[in-house]
Amino acid sequence: MDDVSLLKVGLTEDEKKIFDKKKIEFNKRVGSFLKVSRADAKNAECYICGKECSSFCNSHSVPQFCLQNISFAGKFYHSGNLVDMPMLDKEKGIGEAGTFKIICRECDSSVFSDYENPEAYYQRPTDKMLAQIAMKNELKSISKRQFEIQLYRNMAKEFGNHEMMSHMEGIGSADLKEYIDEFKYAKKACQSKWGNNYYLSYFESIPYIVPIAFQNNIALVSDLEGGTINNIYNHLRDYVIKSVHICVLPLKNHSVIMIFCKNGENRYSKFFKQFKKISYEDKLKVINYIIFSYSEDYYFYKGIDQEILGNEKLKDVAKTTSISVADSPFADSLKAAKENYDLNKRDTIPNFLSEKYEVVEY
Numbered sequence: 194m195d196d197v198s199l200l201k202v203g204l205t206e207d208e209k210k211i212f213d214k215k216k217i218e219f220n221k222r223v224g225s226f227l228k229v230s231r232a233d234a235k236n237a238e239c240y241i242c243g244k245e246c247s248s249f250c251n252s253h254s255v256p257q258f259c260l261q262n263i264s265f266a267g268k269f270y271h272s273g274n275l276v277d278m279p280m281l282d283k284e285k286g287i288g289e290a291g292t293f294k295i296i297c298r299e300c301d302s303s304v305f306s307d308y309e310n311p312e313a314y315y316q317r318p319t320d321k322m323l324a325q326i327a328m329k330n331e332l333k334s335i336s337k338r339q340f341e342i343q344l345y346r347n348m349a350k351e352f353g354n355h356e357m358m359s360h361m362e363g364i365g366s367a368d369l370k371e372y373i374d375e376f377k378y379a380k381k382a383c384q385s386k387w388g389n390n391y392y393l394s395y396f397e398s399i400p401y402i403v404p405i406a407f408q409n410n411i412a413l414v415s416d417l418e419g420g421t422i423n424n425i426y427n428h429l430r431d432y433v434i435k436s437v438h439i440c441v442l443p444l445k446n447h448s449v450i451m452i453f454c455k456n457g458e459n460r461y462s463k464f465f466k467q468f469k470k471i472s473y474e475d476k477l478k479v480i481n482y483i484i485f486s487y488s489e490d491y492y493f494y495k496g497i498d499q500e501i502l503g504n505e506k507l508k509d510v511a512k513t514t515s516i517s518v519a520d521s522p523f524a525d526s527l528k529a530a531k532e533n534y535d536l537n538k539r540d541t542i543p544n545f546l547s548e549k550y551e552v553v554e555y
């Protein structure tokens with residue numbers, strides 16, 4: 194696979210040295226650029242109720258009561274600690290983790306109340322809870338994409354290279370449309386009296402507190418046997434990328450882990466069947482590997498051993514991104530992505546969901 198390489202997030206040692214030198218200047222430039230794009234991407238109305246809104250709520254994707262269970266003096270680590278992004282803060286406080294600002298305070302405190310209740314996790318989640326989780330995930334993705342599209346536009350203005358930027362903007366817009374459709378489905382499901390809008394493929398309540406908190410929608414590239422789930426490089430108009438929702442929620446005395454998707458969504462049926470057949474321990478390993486390889490949005494307990502965080506293999510997996518750099522138009526990006534995201538590599542990184550890494554309060 195010489196002609197295709199997947200970009201790694203983060204910087205090399207040399208880049209870090211150069212970066213450290215120019216840090217202040219660079220931070221200022223990037224900071225103001227991001228700030229302007231964020232302001233440009235700001236909506237005028239709340240995304241849920243549609244009412245005019247000037248001060249948006251700082252909404253959390255992972256519920257605060259989960260983050261509290263893995264925080265240490267109000268702080269915890271986030272993915273940036275693994276991928277060496279010096280421009281990101283090393284530690285996050287509870288108020289600033291994985292937040293987005295596109296809904297009003299009223300909606301934030303009323304719409305998600307079923308799932309944002311720690312008492313609700315002593316039994317299987319209801320369809321309504323799943324709908325609320327899905328809605329939250331879609332909102333976060335919508336907010337992220339809106340910002341990125343604005344960022345590409347501003348970059349094109351500032352640096353030229355319009356072709357590349359409008360290509361990126363096009364991909365972003367297609368993704369955005371899909372997230373909006375999923376959001377509408379979830380919003381309707383929240384109000385539905387029928388409990389059959391989502392299919393809970395996996396639900397496990399484990400008797401200890403895991404050191405990770407995670408809640409997101411993820412588009413899996415391949416299943417456990419190397420079959421394609423999503424061809425993330427297919428940008429044809431009628432090809433839609435389909436995501437699953439994955440949650441790892443640390444609670445007071447136990448943790449809840451689940452995978453679900455829209456009811457009737459059959460792109461994941463093969464994967465779900467394969468997943469059901471593997472052992473309990475293996476399931477946790479697969480979810481652990483998915484989180485670290487696919488996402489940049491996980492939080493972990495600050496009391497975790499520094500040596501484990503320094504694990505080179507783990508760092509490498511955490512740096513995987515799907516931005517493909519193909520030198521020739523015939524390069525097989527999908528094949529390269531499948532190798533990168535291969536779930537059969539799950540044994541190569543520490544499994545943070547195993548009892549070995551449980552959060553012990555002291």
Ligand SMILES: [Zn+2]
Pocket residue numbers: 239240241242243244296297298299300301
């Ligand atoms: Zn609202």
